[in-house]
Amino acid sequence: MSRIVLVLLGLVAAAALVALPAFGGLATLNLANKIMIAAVFALGFNLLWGQAGLPSFGHAAYYGVGTFATIYMMDAIDRGGAFPTPLLPLVGAGAGFLFGLVAGWFATVRSGVYFAMITVAIAELVSALAQKWEGLFGGEAGIRSIRTNWGPLDFQSTGSVYYLTLVWTLIVLLALYGLQRSPFGLVVRGIRERELRIRFLGYDAHRVKTVVFALSAAVSGLAGGLLAISDESASMVLFGGAGSAFVVLNTVIGGAGVFLGPVIGAALTTSFAYFGSSLSHFWPFYLGVVFVVTVLFAPEGIGGAILARWRRVRDGAGPLIGLGDLAGLAGAVLAMAGLVLLIELTGTICSEAYRAEIASLKGVWPPVRIFAISFAPLTPWPWLVGLVALIGGSRLALGAGRPILPRLFAGRPGPRADQTRPGESA
Amino acid sequence: MHPVLKLVAAAVPALALGVAAAAAEPVKVAYLTPKTGSMAFIGAMYDPTIDFVVKPFNAAGGWNGNPVEVSVYDDQGTTQGAADRFKQAVADGARIFIGAGTSPLAAQNLADIKRWNQRNPDDPAILLIVGAEGVNFTGADCSYYSFRFTTTPYIRQNALAKVMKETGALGQKVYSLQPDYTMGRDMEAATVANAKTYGYEVVGTARHDVFKIKDFSSFVEKARAVAPETIFTAGGGSDLQLILQAASSAGLPAKFAGMFLDEPGNLAAAGPAALGNYTAQIFNAQAGGEKGEAYRAAFNAATGRDPVAFMSNSLITLTMLTHAMKQVPAAPKLPIKALITAMETSKTPWPLGDLSMRADDHQLQLPLVVSVVSKDAARKLDGTDMGFKPVKLLSAEETSMPVNPECKMVRN
Secondary structure, three states: OOHHHHHHHHHHHHHHHHHHHHHOOHHHHHHHHHHHHHHHHHHHHHHHHHHOOOOOOOOHHHHHHHHHHHHHHHHHHHOOOOOOHHHHHHHHHHHHHHHHHHHHHHHOOOOHHHHHHHHHHHHHHHHHHHHHOHHHHOOOOOEEOOOOOEOOEOOOOHHHHHHHHHHHHHHHHHHHHHHHHOHHHHHHHHHHHOHHHHHHOOOOHHHHHHHHHHHHHHHHHHHHHHHHHHHOEEOHHHHOHHHHHHHHHHHHHHOOOOOOHHHHHHHHHHHHHHHHHHHOOOHHHHHHHHHHHHHHHOOOHHHHHHHHHHHHHHOOOOOOOOHHHHHHHHHHHHHHHHHHHHHHHHHHHOOHHHHHHHHHOOOOOOOEEEOOEEEOOOOOHHHHHHHHHHHHHHHHHHOOOOOOHHHHHHOOOOOOOOOOOOOOOO | OOHHHHHHHHHHHHHHHHHHHHHOOOEEEEEEEOOOOOOHHHHHHHHHHHHHHHHHHHHOOOEOOEOEEEEEEEOOOOHHHHHHHHHHHHHOOOOEEEEOOOHHHHHHHHHHHHHHHHHOOOOOOEEEEOOOOOHHHHOOOOOOOEEEOOOOHHHHHHHHHHHHHHOOOOOOEEEEEEEOOHHHHHHHHHHHHOOOOOOOEEEEEEEEOOOOOOOOHHHHHHHHOOOOOEEEOOOOHHHHHHHHHHHHHOOOOOEEEEOOOOOOOHHHHHHHHHOOOEEEEOOOOOOOHHHHHHHHHHHHHHHOOOOOOOHHHHHHHHHHHHHHHHOOOOOOOOOHHHHHHHHHHOOEOOOOOOEEEOOOOOEEEOOEEEEEEEOOOOOOOOOOOOEEEEEEEEOHHHHOOOOOOOOOOOOO
């Protein structure tokens, strides 16, 4: 693929992003905002994980601190403060940075599992504090504020928030890309690969790790600030474990080794959660399946798979999509359909609503509608069809001992046992 | 008549009916509740209540021929999810929101509603809070556009203390053991505030972390040291079960008085340790006499289970909403302000007595049942030989607490 095609693609994407508010509804714009916020958060997390090889499982703490700090600043603006509204995310970033500096100094004394445990402990500490300190964190009700216009700039509509978020997302992307390519970024990656060697070269590894931690926390805090601007509220729920878990999920699914991987992951899981929750109440289960499949068969994530595939096409080593890929894809779709059928059937007949229907029909089990088809849950057929589709599809996708799926994702023949995931090298 | 004519004669009114039905614009109601995540049990509890109220209302013509369409939105139990679902529901055309989650979720819903109304004063939306008991919703955060359809810890503590005092079960020495979050802190404040009114002494207070402690024996021993006769708690779920078990196995002679003992599964999990403890209930079929029993039977026939805990609050919310709608005259679009007025002024029949919405702070005025866990209860729960035996049914006037002075409602 030539450079011109890439530039053209970039221009089309940019035009689409700028024009989105013109044809997207309120819900679409909100989704776009949430995707960008999740992407910035995941990028911040991946600075620590992908670049420095430090797996933090408590990043919600810095995200939440950024949200709260920004809400307080918004409130100050509302009461006549002079801070410009468009620069609000910097407040979140600053709060995240300061907190990250302190937390990072302690956490980075250790690496690997011990580091991860310290980050979890710090996140739990903040979470417990937020629950008890009602004056600062607003208790159960949380705290609220409202966006204030700044000069000629109006920030009342979702569209204006979209542009603000878009600009900040691009700034973060460029800054992080620059950081990655800078000499400092090289030292950080050096620490990931072999910390001892970096120390022998004369670098203070602990100081570098502390700074990276603080920068990562700052980007997470900035994401939190963007959330504050979008939702205009903050509550202690932000500090819960779900936030810390989702950012790991986004990064793993998207690919930690690729710069834009976390963005891809954030876009996929956020859209999935957004639409999935109105389609099926079992969407977290499906997301879990996607996560497990990714870890097992494509540890480099979707971003890694795309990159590998693009390299293969560029080197002329294979076509963009081969016959085997199509078979694997068909198998994966079949297996997913079978799984969805089984899960939805089980879930529906176990639900309160279904129990109510049985009661109102005086004990008759009504048919269950899935994929716009009615299934009778008391006959063995739907269960058999689901099982056959799941097993058959999986076998097709995995190619009976000759895995097609890994090749589909990794873009190379055969499983790759040699690769190390970030965080394992420490 | 010619067969073809017959067919036409039959088809014309049918078509006309079809046109009329198509012209009827549904009144969209968004029901925001957690359906996934660690709080999914809350959403599951509310599911059967929606059809039970809305189906007969629509069958009887709905709002002047317009059916009410309730859509459930899954807020995933997070404030961010709640904010997202609000934006989605508003985009879908809903202007009536039912917030059926915990206090943080209801606070998020309320903030979203307030800002929507601030930005769209000609197209306002209202929030009906089903289960959030935070004092702020009818206190500092009270709003013309939001209504609370449950109690506060103050209302429940007051009802418990009143009835237990009358029957002599309360005693002189009272202890407060609370979960350490807003509701527990409110319950503690209520327990302390009512000491003079009901002539007891608060001999001690303690708070515990929520859903983190597995062994409550140290809390039980701390309480035993001051020998209380009654212990007030706002604890729920596994916390409450573990507290009851710890107290029972340590032989603590005090009674517990709480608000969440009738959540599904609590009696079965606590076992005989639950016996003799008091709870303030929203609904108890036995206390409602024939009417109460008929309501329970109708609900059971339609849904396969009895209404318990916050399910009753959802039933009350939907019943009062549909009842108020009947009083709003026909218009091209449901006028929200007329609905608010109807909500404030109408009395809604309910098996335990009339329900009304106080205009000053939009706090529901409702009858409460103070019950004791007993083997003599008319209905046994959760497959145990225990149930809730009503001690006294308090009317809406008796349970009412004064308007929170922090509530400064702007009526526009």
